[in-house]
Amino acid sequence: VCVAAGVSALGGSDSVVCEGNVSAVYRALLDCMTDYTLDSRGDVGAWVREAAMTSLMEVTLCVVGTAPQLLSPDLVNGMMCSLAQQSAEKIDRYRAHAGSVFVRLLHSNNPAVPHIPHREELLAIFPTEGTESLNWNAPSQAFPHITQLLRLPQYQYHTLLGLTVSVGGLTESTVRFSSQSLFDHLMLIQQDRAALGQFSDALLRVFRDNLRNDRVSIPFLKMLDQMLARACFDTFTTDQDHQFCVDLLALCKEEIKKSKDTQKLRSAIAVFCGLIQFQGEVRKKVLFQLLLLLCHPFPVIRKTTASQVYEMLLTYDDVIDPDVMDDVMTSLSDTNWEEDVATVRTHRNQLCDWLGVQKPQLVARGPVQ
Structure with missing residues (x-):
């Protein structure tokens, strides 16, 4: 027709x-x-x-x-x-x-x-x-070719959008070869701040255009976690409050706002932990989000957050004062984060004091209409 x-x-x-x-x-x-x-x-x-x-x-x-x-x-x-x-x-x-x-x-x-x-x-x-x-x-043949389109400005955004659902997907061979091809590209441009800046702008645009579109946003968070874990944006991490991190943090917060999807929340926790490598006041904001999740209504999210923050602090030992490191690690590992929220909130607030982060405030709920 x-x-x-x-x-x-x-x-x-x-x-x-x-x-x-x-x-x-x-x-x-x-x-x-x-x-x-x-x-x-x-x-x-x-x-x-x-x-x-x-x-x-x-x-x-x-x-x-x-x-x-x-x-x-x-x-x-x-x-x-x-x-x-x-x-x-x-x-x-x-x-x-x-x-x-x-x-x-x-x-x-x-x-x-x-x-x-x-x-x-x-x-x-x-x-x-x-x-x-x-x-x-065959993913092993297709992705090494198609990821080369990331070098071409006209194709970068759309190619990255397509790669997002492959890299953050579930099929093992597709994930392996698409992610390897993507990381090979990122290794080539890692020292080129202009090329990396262009790529990060396209990445933010993909996220912004697909906020709360779970078909894209959940794989995007998984892909972003892999990128941060591999230090793909290491060039930016030494800058104070780099705009890329600031924008990513804002978009992640918006993505999980009022979400009850545990898969999405777990992926966001991993991304927050990866964002801790950036320097400046944005690090305090990342810590605040993680501490906020320690009192999430879902026990599994509280437990996951505590576990991943523990691993994060082992990886990035410059995040907190060494004098309180033992206390923080003991609290994270020994507290039963699946207890009721009122009980774990006391432990969470103590962590806020040790980490020098503002305590989250309870929001007063109005009368039921």
Whole structure:
């Protein structure tokens, strides 16, 4: 149907109307590329995305062969970025389909698809000779190629968005190869503050755009935890109150606000512990969030927080005064954090005193309406 609509659009006598029709077809297909609907039949959004990828390829090849002037730079950019995102995601079948469509459009020469961003760089990443043997279904082959798109400004955000659900996912092989490829890229740019700054801006944008969208935000927190554990932002940690840490902390707080999802809360605790490596007043704010979670309504979250803070203090021994280290570690390990909140609050407040952090204040609840 979509292909027919594209062909029909080309037959119009008015070039302005024709261009508008083609744009409408592309907008509809690009909207379909963002469909992640789940229902009783399963992942129906994946079926929609797969059909949209096929239609984008066929419509594009049809338009290029008939009236290439109808393809604007914005349409081609949107299409290629969407395909890049899908080719970095976690489901083998749809990643393979996206990758094959991406490469087919890139290598189309009769005539070539116009306005493809960074065409020459892409041809170096996906050369004609080696692409035919590339198995997009195999994470070990696909991710080392697709993560190279992180170097290209036009593709960085969408590639990172796709990688988020792969690196923070559940499938072992996908997680292993996607995370290794991502960390290889970060190792290359770690000493380049400009490149690392650009990457961190894209990372913050992915988080900001997907706040409380659990499909992305929970894997994002898991990915971020891995990045912090591997000291990927070590270049920034010596700066006082680096804006990257300040913004991440604010977004994490917003993500878990009033959340009852224990998986999300556990992931956020790990991120807070990783953020402690940054210097400045932001460190006190990170500690405050962790101490706040020591009195969370869920006993399992209190216990998890105490355990991870204990490990954090063993790793980053410059966080607190050595004179109170033994007292803090004893309190964290010996207190039964699964007791009622009123009991553990006394221990938590003592920790606040030792750590020099303001005690969280109880919020007075108004009368029930």
